[in-house]
Amino acid sequence: MKLVPKHIWFVCVMLFSTVLLAQDNSRSLNSQPKFSVRGSVVESDSKNPIPNVNIEVNGGSYTTTDSNGNFRIEARKGDELTIKHKDFETVYYTILNNERIKVEVQPSIEDVKYSKKKYSRTNPELFKSLIDSAETYLKKDAKRSVQFIEKALGASNSSKENGEAYEVLGDIYLQWKQFDLAVSNYRISLQNTSTNIVKLKLASAYKQNNNYQESLQIYNSINKNQLSNWQLVELYEGLGDVNLLTKSYQASINAYNEGLKVAQKHLISPKVTDLNSKIAQVYNAKGETQKAKGFFDESLKLANNENKKRAVEEKIKVADFQNETNNYSGEIQLRKEALKQISEIQKEAVLSNESALTAQKQNYKIGNAYASQKDYENAIPYLKKSIEEADTKEDLIVQKDATRRLSEVYRDAGEFDKALVAYQSYVDLVDQLYSKKEQEISQAARFSKDIVSKQNRILSLESDRALSESKYELNIEQTKRQNIIIYSLIGGLVLLLVAGFLMFKYIKQQRLANNLLALKSLRSQMNPHFIFNALNSVNSFIASNDERAANKYLTDFSSLMRAVLENSEEDFIPLEKEIELLELYTKLEHFRFQDKFDYNITIDKNINKNDFVIPPMLLQPYIENAVWHGLRYKKSKGFLDIIISQSTPEEIKITITDDGIGREKSKALKTENQKKQNSKGMGNIKKRVAILNEMYKDKVDVFIDDFQDEEDTGTRVVVTLKKDYKINELRFLINDF
Numbered sequence: 001m002k003l004v005p006k007h008i009w010f011v012c013v014m015l016f017s018t019v020l021l022a023q024d025n026s027r028s029l030n031s032q033p034k035f036s037v038r039g040s041v042v043e044s045d046s047k048n049p050i051p052n053v054n055i056e057v058n059g060g061s062y063t064t065t066d067s068n069g070n071f072r073i074e075a076r077k078g079d080e081l082t083i084k085h086k087d088f089e090t091v092y093y094t095i096l097n098n099e100r101i102k103v104e105v106q107p108s109i110e111d112v113k114y115s116k117k118k119y120s121r122t123n124p125e126l127f128k129s130l131i132d133s134a135e136t137y138l139k140k141d142a143k144r145s146v147q148f149i150e151k152a153l154g155a156s157n158s159s160k161e162n163g164e165a166y167e168v169l170g171d172i173y174l175q176w177k178q179f180d181l182a183v184s185n186y187r188i189s190l191q192n193t194s195t196n197i198v199k200l201k202l203a204s205a206y207k208q209n210n211n212y213q214e215s216l217q218i219y220n221s222i223n224k225n226q227l228s229n230w231q232l233v234e235l236y237e238g239l240g241d242v243n244l245l246t247k248s249y250q251a252s253i254n255a256y257n258e259g260l261k262v263a264q265k266h267l268i269s270p271k272v273t274d275l276n277s278k279i280a281q282v283y284n285a286k287g288e289t290q291k292a293k294g295f296f297d298e299s300l301k302l303a304n305n306e307n308k309k310r311a312v313e314e315k316i317k318v319a320d321f322q323n324e325t326n327n328y329s330g331e332i333q334l335r336k337e338a339l340k341q342i343s344e345i346q347k348e349a350v351l352s353n354e355s356a357l358t359a360q361k362q363n364y365k366i367g368n369a370y371a372s373q374k375d376y377e378n379a380i381p382y383l384k385k386s387i388e389e390a391d392t393k394e395d396l397i398v399q400k401d402a403t404r405r406l407s408e409v410y411r412d413a414g415e416f417d418k419a420l421v422a423y424q425s426y427v428d429l430v431d432q433l434y435s436k437k438e439q440e441i442s443q444a445a446r447f448s449k450d451i452v453s454k455q456n457r458i459l460s461l462e463s464d465r466a467l468s469e470s471k472y473e474l475n476i477e478q479t480k481r482q483n484i485i486i487y488s489l490i491g492g493l494v495l496l497l498v499a500g501f502l503m504f505k506y507i508k509q510q511r512l513a514n515n516l517l518a519l520k521s522l523r524s525q526m527n528p529h530f531i532f533n534a535l536n537s538v539n540s541f542i543a544s545n546d547e548r549a550a551n552k553y554l555t556d557f558s559s560l561m562r563a564v565l566e567n568s569e570e571d572f573i574p575l576e577k578e579i580e581l582l583e584l585y586t587k588l589e590h591f592r593f594q595d596k597f598d599y600n601i602t603i604d605k606n607i608n609k610n611d612f613v614i615p616p617m618l619l620q621p622y623i624e625n626a627v628w629h630g631l632r633y634k635k636s637k638g639f640l641d642i643i644i645s646q647s648t649p650e651e652i653k654i655t656i657t658d659d660g661i662g663r664e665k666s667k668a669l670k671t672e673n674q675k676k677q678n679s680k681g682m683g684n685i686k687k688r689v690a691i692l693n694e695m696y697k698d699k700v701d702v703f704i705d706d707f708q709d710e711e712d713t714g715t716r717v718v719v720t721l722k723k724d725y726k727i728n729e730l731r732f733l734i735n736d737f
Contacts, residue, residue, distance in 0.1 A: 035075070036098065040070045044104040044105060049069025055081065057075045078095065083105075089143065130148050149165055163192035166185045167198050169189075170202075174205055182208075212245060229262060233262050236255045236262065239251075240253075241278075249285060252282050269302070270306065276302060280294075299318075308344060309345055315337060316357065332366055336366065339363070345357065353397075359389050360395055364401060367406075387406065396432055567581075575610075576610070589624070596631050597637060597658070611723055615688060621684070626640055629663075634712055642655070702720075
C-alpha cells in the first residue's frame with residue numbers, strides 16, 4: 001500500500017473543507033432567523049421625535065414611527081433598513097443584531113437658517129457664508145456640500161461668483177471621485193471666469209477621468225508666464241503624470257525635469273522631493289532600475305528633511321521598488337523603519353484603512369518579504385501581527401491577504417494542520433468581504449444617483465438664471481439703442497446679420513427635424529409582407545392541427561413584434577439589440593422554411609458591441625429578400641450566412657450571403673404585385689440609408705453583388721457601419737430648435 005504524500009493530502013483536505021464551508025455559508029444565509037428590531041427617529045438638534053417616518057427592510061417588512069418617533073420591525077442580520085421622510089434625506093442602516101437603534105437626522109437644507117440676520121439676494125455675505133459651508137462639508141458630506149452650492153448659486157450676483165461656486169462644485173466632485181462631473185463644472189466655471197487655477201484643476205480632472213489628450217491640450221494652452229512658481233511646477237508635474245500614464249516615458253521625464261528645475265531654483269522643497277520620486281518611477285517603468293535607484297535614493301534623503309508623514313510615504317515607495325527588484329533585505333529594513341514612524345504618526349492623526357501608511361499593511365508586506373526569502377520563522381510573526389491589527393481596525397482586505405499568505409507560509413513550512421486552519425479563516429474572510437463589497441456597491445449606486453440628481457437641479461438653476469440675465473441684458477440693449485440714434489444704421493446691419501444667421505440656423509435645424517421625421521416614418525413601416533406571411537404560417541399550422549408549432553411560432557413572432565415596437569421611437573439602438581432582432585427574425589424565417597435553407601450567424605469575438613449603434617431593423621429587409629426571393633425558389637437546400645466582423649477599430653462589416661437563385665432569376669419569377677412589394681421594401685431601406693448618410697456624413701454603406709458564378713448566383717450584401725455617430729450633437733440641435 002502506497003502512502004499519500006503530505007502535500008497532496010493537504011490539498012485534498014483544503015478542497016473538501018472549502019466545499020463544506022461554501023455549503024454551510026449558503027445554508028446560513030438562507031436560514032438566518034428573524035428578530036424584532038426596535039428603534040426611534042429624532043431630530044439631531046432638538047431631539048424631538050419625528051412621527052410617520054417610513055421604515056422599510058429590503059426583505060419586504062414595512063412600518064412607520066408612532067407619535068413618539070418609535071418603531072418596531074422584523075428583520076434578519078445583514079438586512080438593510082431604509083428610513084425615509086419628506087423633511088430629511090433618506091437614511092440607510094445595515095442591521096447587525098437586535099440592539100435598539102436611535103436615528104438622529106438633520107433637517108433639509110431648505111430649513112437651515114444660515115444666520116439670524118435676514119439676507120437679501122444682493123448681500124455678498126450670504127454668498128461667502130454658503131461657499132464656506134460647502135467647503136466645510138466638502139470632505140465629510142458630498143450631498144450636503146452640493147446643496148450649499150445650489151443655495152450659493154441662487155445668491156450669486158456676478159459671473160465671478162458663479163465661477164467660484166462652480167469651481168468649488170468641481171472640487172467636491174473631484175474629492176468624491178466623480179471625475180466626469182468635476183470636468184463639467186470646471187468648464188462651466190471657466191465660462192464664467194477664466195483663471196489659471198481652474199485651468200490646472202480642469203487638466204487634472206481630465207487626467208483622472210482618463211481624457212489624456214484633453215488634459216494635455218489644457219496644460220499646453222496655459223500661458224506659463226502668467227503662473228506663479230508653484231503653479232508652474234504643478235503644470236510640469238501634471239504634464240509628466242499624463243505622459244507617464246500614456247507610456248510616453250521620455251516626454252514624462254522631460255516634463256518632470258522642467259518642474260524640478262523650477263522647484264530647485266525657487267526652493268520649493270516638497271515638490272523637489274515629489275519630482276525626484278516621480279522621475280524614479282518613470283525610470284522604473286522603463287526598466288532602467290539603476291537610474292530609478294539613484295533618484296529614489298535622492299528622494300528618500302530629501303523626504304527625511306520634511307515632515308514625518310512625507311518621510312514615511314517615501315520610504316514605503318522605495319520599499320515597493322526594492323520588492324519589485326527582489327531586494328527583500330532592503331525592503332524589510334525600510335518597512336521596519338517606517339513602522340516605527342507610523343506608530344508616532346498615529347498618535348497625532350487617525351489613518352484610514354485606505355492609506356498606505358497603516359501598520360497592518362506594512363506588517364503584511366514585511367512578512368511577505370520574509371516569506372519570499374523562505375525565512376518562514378520570521379515571516380509568521382509579522383503576518384500574525386498584520387492579521388491582529390487588521391482585525392482591530394476592521395480592514396478586511398489586508399486581513400484576508402495576510403491570512404491567505406500565512407496559510408501558504410505554513411504549507412511551505414510543512415505545518416499542514418496550521419495551514420488548513422489559516423485557509424479556513426481565509427475562506428470566512430472572503431465571504432465577509434464579499435458581503436461588505438455588495439453593500440458598498442449598493443451604497444455607491446445610491447450616492448451616484450443622488451449626486452447626478454443634484455447636479456441636474458443645479459444645471460436647471462443655471463439655465464433659469466442665464467435666461468433671466470439674457471432678458472435683462474436685452475432690455476438694457478433696447479434702451480441704449482433708443483438713446484443712440486447715430487448707431488441705428490450699424491445696429492440695423494447687425495440685426496440683419498443676426499437674422500440671417502438665425503434663418504440659416506433655423507433652416508438647418510428644420511432640415512434635420514424633417515430628416516428625423518422621415519426616419520421615424522420609415523421605421524414605422526415594417527414590411528407588411530412579412531407580417532402577412534407570418535400570420536398565414538400560423539394559420540397553416542393551426543389548419544394542420546400542429547398547435548405546438550403554431551404556439552411556438554406565434555410566441556417568437558410576438559417577441560419580435562414587441563422588440564420592434566420598443567425600438568420604434570429610437571433613431572439608433574445598440575448593436576447588441578440589433579443582433580438579437582436579427583437572430584430572432586432569421587430563426588422565424590428558418591422555422592417556416594426549414595426544408596429550403598440552413599443558416600449560420602457568426603460574430604467576431606473582438607467586437608465590443610457597446611461601441612457601435614445601428615438604426616433599428618436596418619438588416620431585416622436584406623434577410624427577407626435572401627429568403628423570399630433567393631433561397632425559397634432554389635431546387636436544392638440553400639444556405640444563408642451572416643457574418644459580423646470588425647475590419648478596423650472604427651468600423652464593422654455585416655455580410656449577408658445566400659446561395660439562392662440570384663437577383664436576375666428572382667426578378668424573372670416575380671409577378672407585378674411582387675415587384676411592387678419588393679420595390680417598396682428596398683426603396684424604404686435606400687431612403688433610410690440616404691437620410692442617415694446625409695445626417696451623419698456617410699456612416700452607413702451598403703454594397704450588393706452576386707455571390708458566386710454558378711447557375712444559382714446567389715446574392716451578397718455588405719453593410720459597413722462606422723463608429724462615433726454624432727448623435728448627441730444632432731439631438732442637441734433638434735432640442736434647441
